[in-house]
Amino acid sequence: MKKTNYDIVVIGAGVIGCNIARELSQYELSVLVLEKDNDVCARASMANSAIVHSGYDPVPGTLKARFNVAGNKMFDELCKRLCVEFYRIGSLTIAMNDEQMKTLMSLKERAKENGVEVKILNHDELLKIEPNINPSAAGALLAPTAGIVDPFTFCAHNIENALDNGVILHLNEAASNVIDNGDHFLVKTEKDTYQAKIVINAAGHGSYKLASQLEKLDYEINPRKGEYFVFDHYTVGLVNHTIFPLPSAKGKGILVSPTYSGNYLVGPSSELSEAEDHSTDPATLAMVKAGALEMVPSLPFNELIRVFAGVRATPSDHDFHIAPLKTHPKFIHLCGIESPGFVSSPAIALYVVNELVKPLINLKKKNNYIPNIRPSLVTRKMDNVARAKLVKEHPEYGEIICQCEKISKGEILDAMSRSDHPHTIKAIKKRCRAGFGKCQGGFCQPLVAKMISEYYHIPLNEVLYSKIGSNVVRYKTKGEK
Amino acid sequence: MIKSNYDLVVIGGGSAGMAGAIEARKLGVKDILIIEKNDYLGGILNQCVHNGFGLTEFKEELTGPEFMTRLSDEVEKLKIDYVLNTTVTSLLPDKTIYASNQDGFYVIKAKAILLTTGCYERNAGAIMLPGERPSGVVTAGTAQLYLNIYGYLVGKRVFILGSGDIGLIMARRLTLEGAKVLGVAELCPYSNGLNRNIVQCLQDFNIPLYLSHTVSNVSGDDGILKSITISQVDEHNQIIPGTEKKYECDTLLLSVGLIPNSPLLRDAGAKLARTKGAIVNERYETSIPGVFTAGNVLHVHDLVDLVTKESRLVAHFIKEYLDNKQSDSSSSLDVIPGDGIGYVLPHKITKGNTHDVTFKFRVRKPIKDLNVIFLDKDHEIKRIFKPVLIPSEMTEINLTNDELKQFKNNITVKVEKKV
């Protein structure tokens, strides 16, 4: 019999939902996570800048400032526990002229208020550490605690750890409706109705609509789309920090940053859009390009391997909403978690569990809780001796499946064997990087598809790229069924 | 068995790698190893089941698998060592090779290296394909593998962007296997495929070819391709509003160019050209002495017969290198693509060169009644009349050693309409 009765139902498995699920998993609770997509980390959590912001920039006193600063400090330990690549490379906010240098001084004051270490660099100091910055730059604000992270495994390994500790995850189930029955909620999906004592609404763009069914909200969500370029990882040292222009009313502006994998990310734009509009257009990308070239004139556009768009859930009052609904105190509502949402996520999760859930239900620690995931082996990061030894013991780590990113069969098999069982091309790509390189899966996609087909005992035409219906091949030839 | 030392290691066992190894063995190079990532020798020809290969190399028309088998049979006959299912993970400037397979992780030292790792397909991201990024957008070569090796159609209503040969070949294959190919859009005002493929892959099946058109929007329904829109472009490749045509389809096949697969060279520190092929001298030696390259990893060829021809030539230079007989390469003249030239090979002619050199180049756009002119800076050295040149056909022009000796500053190649 399928279990439909839970202590807590978490709606949404983006970065917020995944962190909350892991945080809850250390307690004696029955927890269900509902995700409308065919994998965790499928929307805004997947398509963003993946910057662990320092927290100097949000307005002091806001939830953004509070959780950004707190979240930033949690990344070292969390990423170690969860085997997630994270590098504190620091960020530089560039002033192009003396006028902007004055703004940097006021930003420095703001950083002080937020409790974030920063330093003003003059022209020479800036060019010394970033020789490819536009030489007409006047100076920069260095925030050494800013970092870059692998956003995909940060989500995936959080949920994996939660699942290891007993949390249940249902993919392809969108919560369409929540009814408060007094002592419990009924959470309805297309497939089932679940009973929950507490509902945590972390449905990203969907969370506003869901909460509005229960209570009128006094703010709005205005989705803003950001378009990005991704460059290949061959231009070593193009920039060594995350490079920002001065922040504006529209956000942090178009950044140029190395990524955890040595690629470079350029973007985002910021235009009002629909929540589900992930299209890119040449005019917007041209604008992003122009903005980025102003800071880094030598950007290698012939190394372009992908463009993408993400949509932020921008709230009309410009701060996060993290609180129980006034009229439904056991419905914990998270909304408007735009940038700096990613860096804030572990601190938000901690707050939600320790401050909002705790008063509502008995939190008893599990005695068999495992805070770490099973370590994974990344062959491209190993030295020759270790690699030779590994292949002797586990031959599948010697066979390279993704030639561009040098990902072995062993790494993909290991990912599929984990508790979240990634089963689509894209889910494998997000966890192992197979298909993230210059050919974008042209060579490895058929090999990965074959591995998925063999591992899960399904015919090749049932292997999905990502969502249900996205079969990589559709029809068998020669009249075969 | 992989040894730790070889005279020559060939990285990539496709047609270029095999032809180079065969020729090197025939010239007397004893200790050769071919390293191949797939579980067969032959590279991309394995999935090219169509014919049209071998007219120069074997004087008969063969399919891709037949062509590769001719070469692999010769590799076997000459007892050239090869390893399959093996990936070279990196290459060092001192010609140390790291290779990985299920049996181990190897460190191999080579006296000379022939890098023949082919090319890969340009994809949606690299061309900034406008609109959404749903599933169902596939490169033509990947769809060819699914069809010819795995026995699956990617979809049944297909539109093709780009008139490269793989796209044209796939239009016919998909049609014969029961798919409906709705059309082919080509950004250029001319086709980038061979004329013969336009005739027998499109015209035979009444598949329309839209020149000066591109995909202006890709539209999906929750991540799954539903339709594409094509639009006409002007002479600056800008979309002309009002020319949109929308097609409901489950597949958009991309045949928008091939790119040399050269990261191993790049990571080793070899200098690359704008085309991503290595910068080579007239001996096809990269900027790392003793590391040679040929085939599609150097520049994308029209025909496999030209690939094997190039690789066989390079084997001679490798033999000279191994015998310490190569001429002085301490200084060289740059070969510069001038007006109307997309790229030209080789990129450098060493001062010590004593051979005639065949220059290979492509024009930027089709041109009729023209002269190909070789200049030493501004001073004309040689001029050859050509009735017509097109970008999809590589042009070869030979300069004798005597002619080459006349160049003092650089060698500039340009095309000029005959007046």
Added chain:
Amino acid sequence: MKELVCIVCPRGCQLKVDDKMNVTGNFCPRGKAYAISELTHPVRVVTSTVKLKNSQYVRVSVKTSQAIPKEKMFAVMEEINKVTLSSPVHIGDIALKNVLNLGVDVVVTKNINK
């Protein structure tokens, strides 16, 4: 006067044929033969794959041993689609003898031993 592109080889010569079937523009004699054939009874080589069993591969490539009438391409494909071979197979093996009585065989174009 008719103009056509020769498809005998990848060179793709631009051929011209006058009313008396005189061919010009051909690089080799095969171009002349092609032009006359194309204007009287056009033919094509069909290349495809057939099903394969007892192998780690599920398809093996094939071709018609000679060109067949152009209008028979789909009919020949239907016959090709019915064939299942069993590994090992070798280049030149006959997959389909005298397909549709055209006097042409469908032959294997790849060696598969495993």
